[in-house]
Amino acid sequence: MKHKLMLGRYIEGQSLLHRLDPRSKLASMLCFIAAVFLINSYVTLFIGLVFTLIIIVLTKIPLSYYIRAIKPLIFLIAFITLFHIFFHTEGARMLKVGVFSIYSGGLEKGLVAAGRMTLFIAFAAVLSFTTQPDRIANALGSFLRPLKRLGVPVERLTLMLSLSLRFIPTIFEEVERIWKAQVSRGFSLADQPLKEKAKRTIALLVPVTSSAFRRAESLADAMEARSYRLGASRSQYRQMLWKRSDTLFVLSFTLPICLITLFN
Amino acid sequence: MGITFEQVSYRYKERALKQHLALDHIDLSLKTNQFITIVGAPGSGKSTLLQHLNGLLRADHGTIHLLDMIISPSPAKLPKGLNQRVGLVFQYPEQQLFKETIWEDLLYGPLNFNMSKAEAELAAKKAAEFMGLDDLILAKSPYQLSSGQIRKAAIAAVLAAGPEIIVLDEPTASLDASSRLELMTLLHRQCQEQGRTVIVVTHALEEVAPFTDQIIVMDEGTIAFVGKPHELVNRTDLIDKAGLQIPAAYELYAALQKPLRLSKLDHYPSAAELAAAIKAAIS
Numbered sequence: 010m011k012h013k014l015m016l017g018r019y020i021e022g023q024s025l026l027h028r029l030d031p032r033s034k035l036a037s038m039l040c041f042i043a044a045v046f047l048i049n050s051y052v053t054l055f056i057g058l059v060f061t062l063i064i065i066v067l068t069k070i071p072l073s074y075y076i077r078a079i080k081p082l083i084f085l086i087a088f089i090t091l092f093h094i095f096f097h098t099e100g101a102r103m104l105k106v107g108v109f110s111i112y113s114g115g116l117e118k119g120l121v122a123a124g125r126m127t128l129f130i131a132f133a134a135v136l137s138f139t140t141q142p143d144r145i146a147n148a149l150g151s152f153l154r155p156l157k158r159l160g161v162p163v164e165r166l167t168l169m170l171s172l173s174l175r176f177i178p179t180i181f182e183e184v185e186r187i188w189k190a191q192v193s194r195g196f197s198l199a200d201q202p203l204k205e206k207a208k209r210t211i212a213l214l215v216p217v218t219s220s221a222f223r224r225a226e227s228l229a230d231a232m233e234a235r236s237y238r239l240g241a242s243r244s245q246y247r248q249m250l251w252k253r254s255d256t257l258f259v260l261s262f263t264l265p266i267c268l269i270t271l272f273n
Numbered sequence: 274m275g276i277t278f279e280q281v282s283y284r285y286k287e288r289a290l291k292q293h294l295a296l297d298h299i300d301l302s303l304k305t306n307q308f309i310t311i312v313g314a315p316g317s318g319k320s321t322l323l324q325h326l327n328g329l330l331r332a333d334h335g336t337i338h339l340l341d342m343i344i345s346p347s348p349a350k351l352p353k354g355l356n357q358r359v360g361l362v363f364q365y366p367e368q369q370l371f372k373e374t375i376w377e378d379l380l381y382g383p384l385n386f387n388m389s390k391a392e393a394e395l396a397a398k399k400a401a402e403f404m405g406l407d408d409l410i411l412a413k414s415p416y417q418l419s420s421g422q423i424r425k426a427a428i429a430a431v432l433a434a435g436p437e438i439i440v441l442d443e444p445t446a447s448l449d450a451s452s453r454l455e456l457m458t459l460l461h462r463q464c465q466e467q468g469r470t471v472i473v474v475t476h477a478l479e480e481v482a483p484f485t486d487q488i489i490v491m492d493e494g495t496i497a498f499v500g501k502p503h504e505l506v507n508r509t510d511l512i513d514k515a516g517l518q519i520p521a522a523y524e525l526y527a528a529l530q531k532p533l534r535l536s537k538l539d540h541y542p543s544a545a546e547l548a549a550a551i552k553a554a555i556s
Binding site: 186187189190191193197 | 385
């Protein structure tokens with residue numbers, strides 16, 4: 010596979026972001042989503058962009074990884090941008106193409122929407138690149154714990170979440186392996202008509218799905234063999250430790266929120 | 274015609290930020306129509322090297338000459354027919370079979386390589402027969418077979434396409450002792466009768482040594498040794514590094530060599546051959 014999906018992968022590292030408590034990263038992610046929702050002009054978009062770039066630099070992961078994470082979604086972003094550009098009629102008319110007119114307001118809305126989307130993906134990538142999936146699930150579990158009193162099956166939810174997060178890279182690997190098995194015996198997507206390409210891609214889905222079910226089954230067996238029981242009290246392999254740097258990290262996200270509100 | 278690596282390097286990119294070179298400027302020249310064995314500690318680059326032969330991995334630098342084909346680093350196109358001429362049997366054969374039945378899996382390769390239906394069925398039948406797979410097994414799903422049968426099916430699926438070079442990644446894992454010997458004998462026959470080149474990665478020197486023409490030891494992405502198996506046996510440093518074990522029969526022979534005044538070995542003998550030599554010296 011030439012374009013390996015990057016979003017959702019964990020990338021080993023020793024940076025500050027890697028060492029932070031997963032809870033602080035998740036909390037600041039929520040802050041960041043709030044901040045990004047507030048963005049609605051070039052200036053505020055610029056603030057969001059600068060802040061994201063600072064975070065990206067702190068992860069010590071090359072920018073090219075983030076670009077590869079955003080790439081698969083580029084068409085969606087382009088679609089949203091064009092939608093805004095063609096259907097907003099605010100501001101001064103800048104250009105007329107056939108029945109469509111482009112207005113400065115529409116252009117700004119479109120570009121800002123594209124920027125917002127990009128920032129979302131970039132920050133989701135920051136979270137996934139620097140945090141192992143099971144730690145994200147742990148963090149979410151500890152956030153949801155208060156809901157237990159209200160009768161929400163928190164443990165079941167976190168287990169489901171951590172298992173599905175755990176399986177993201179496994180399924181990628183599975184796809185890659187079956188792809189390799191097919192390629193090594195003469196399978197090729199190049200110089201095939203589009204219909205055949207679609208057919209062959211679907212042919213990849215069948216073995217991947219069946220092997221995913223098999224894996225799920227053997228995982229259930231393995232958990233049962235070790236007497237896994239929902240609701241049993243258990244300790245964690247990696248204790249979550251909230252440090253001062255975590256408090257500082259979350260607090261630092263008030264800065265973009267304040268700045269963006271101020272300049273709106 | 275041969276297999277030549279010129280300054281081939283490869284680094285895995287996705288897994289982590291800073292990866293050491295999986296292949297570190299490899300220079301290697303091998304003759305075809307031989308039984309070639311690759312050994313080395315886990316992570317020394319054996320599987321990476323194998324996957325380069327089939328074009329599954331593309332070198333970052335360097336060129337590979339394979340038969341009359343030249344594999345250059347991407348973005349250059351892979352030579353036509355590479356997949357057909359070089360068959361790769363994966364380390365985990367259950368990952369290689371993906372069709373609903375073994376029979377369909379055997380047909381997959383030949384049909385992809387533009388054989389007619391009749392030709393493909395003939396090739397698949399021949400390969401199944403060679404690996405000892407009967408109709409009962411052929412009708413089953415890969416998930417219904419034992420690991421030994423899966424292994425055989427995976428090899429048959431590769432043989433069916435009629436490759437000139439067969440590359441196998443630890444083919445004897447998950448096989449019982451007698452099947453191991455049987456498999457190595459079958460592969461050796463492929464080499465001698467069909468004029469094919471067989472390249473095997475393994476950890477068990479004992480299984481392959483009697484059949485091997487050339488043995489390659491890999492160490493941290495480099496080639497540490499190329500030569501005949503009996504030349505390797507004296508290199509204890511390499512043997513330890515690669516995590517190999519000198520076959521017991523050979524050690525016995527070496528220990529008895531002086532007291533019994535046995536002749537020096539110029540090839541790697543089978544256990545039976547050693548026993549005969551010792552017997553002759555005693556009587």
